[in-house]
């Protein structure tokens with residue numbers, strides 16, 4: 001259930017930004033969720049409405065999840081591949097030695113007023 005604490009943090013960030021900008025409604029909250037974080041986007045949608053239920057700041061807010069693929073570059077043959085799909089192994093040469101290029105982050109990408 002790491003999704004709840006991550007989402008909690010994201011809501012706090014959004015609240016702070018809204019306060020700094022003197023706005024009382026957030027229209028869109030976009031979260032970037034990397035495939036390699038292990039977070040399941042479906043949980044965010046489920047918990048978000050519960051989390052902000054009594055918070056007027058989010059009463060008209062739409063949650064947008066931007067999924068980022070977990071890409072890696074093979075250290076052996078330099079093939080670019082999707083980590084999840086290939087179970088962390090280069091589909092070309094079978095090596096597990098790799099450099100992760102993306103998909104490890106969870107962050108607030110955009111807050112729309």
Ligand SMILES: [Zn+2]
Nearest residue numbers: 074077090093
């Ligand atoms: Zn390879």
